[in-house]
Amino acid sequence: MDQQNKEQFVILLGKYRSGQATPEEINFLEAYYDLFDVNDDLITPDNEADFQQLKTGLKEAIDQQIGLHKKQPARVRPLRWVGVAAAVLVLICVGAAFFRYWPATPEKAPLATVTPAPASQRPLNRPVLQLANGQWIDVDSSGQGIIAHQQGLSISRQDSNTLVYQPLVNTANGDKAHGMNTFTTPRGMKYRVVLSDGSAVVLNAASSLRYPAVFEGPVRAVELEGEAYFEIKKDLQHPFIVRSALQEVQVLGTHFMVNAYPDESNIKTTLLEGAVKVKAEKGAVVMTPGQQVTVDRDDNAVRKAMADTEKEMAWVNNLFAFRQDDLPTVMRQIARWYDVSVEYKGGLPTEKFSGEISRSSSLTDVLQILELNDVHFDVQGNTLTVSYRE
Secondary structure (H helix, E strand, O other): OOHHHHHHHHHHHHHHHHOOOOHHHHHHHHOOOOHHHHOHHHOOOOOHHHHHHHHHHHHHHHHHHHOOOOOOOOOOOOOOOOOOOOOOOEEEEOOOOOOOOOOOOOOOOOOOOOOOEOHHHOOOOOOEEEOOOOOEEEHHHOOOEEEEEEOOEEEEEEEOOEEEEEEOOOOOHHHOOOOEEEEEOOOOOOEEEEOOOOOEEEEOOOOEEEEEOOOOOOOEEEEEEEEEEEEOOOOOOOOEEEEEOOEEEEEOOOEEEEEEOOOOOEEEEEEEEOOEEEEEOOEEEEEOOOEEEEEEOOOOOEEEEEOOHHHHHHHHHOEEEEEEEOHHHHHHHHHHHHOOEEEEEOOOOOOOEEEEEEOOOOHHHHHHHHHHHOEEEEEEOOEEEEEEOO
């Protein structure tokens, strides 16, 4: 931390002790709870008591928030939304300090029911479902319960972020739904879709899944652009196939993830449970749990290595996770979640970033942390300009 930031921090600390700090300033101080243990140069004989008072107060608040008084601490698990005060924010640059922040979870506005819209009126920047007949449904503005019917099944919204396909009982074969549905998430939102066979898919922001309303034939095939986490219903007679650019993933019943964003340099498949085969132009690879296969977009090279499964699962649990990532990698994830366009001005820092950030944090909070590492941001509307502060 440079001298100017140190001075500002000490000023805020004094305002906190005297009760004059604003809510925003208090949040800023809380974001640096761990700083006290690793940046001793901030502590002087004049402010040591202030630091101890802040640290003690924050520790009590943090213990209460994350339930440390319980016998069993909360753990992150697949397909469970983070509910511990929107989780912990931690972001570090290599050689910098650890930071934490627990943002408040915003309340959601009441939902209004709408009717399906024609394709020409596709909702923008909202989660949308395109039915086999071409109609679009603004899912986020639909009330809970059944939002659409197709022959042989109902489509319902069970909570604010879950869409469920439910085959109707006693449906004759000739009445089954035919054709493909497409579900698309906007930037800044993830969504869980339960397919007609019972398989569950969690789509990350700015992602699209194309799938049959009802699976028919010898295989269950879907198409993905973006990123998704899959929990596949086991069916030995009907393998599940995920197709994306340059590759095809074949499974019988397993938990895995595919990252196929067009702006990433490779396509990643990460296996958490079971077994899958990844097929690409330059070969096929069988994976075991804990492994990751990448297909390079430039030369189609297929590579297999051990995966950082906690990092890959982080977004499912409402977290960003960085492990020695460069700034453009960090900013691509931020751009998808906060719906901003990122531009770069001048040279960029060569530091690598590691840590975790709650995706419930505001963009302002995230940028404020990053700016401590000699990076400057200028936000104008939906455009975020990044420059290196020398």
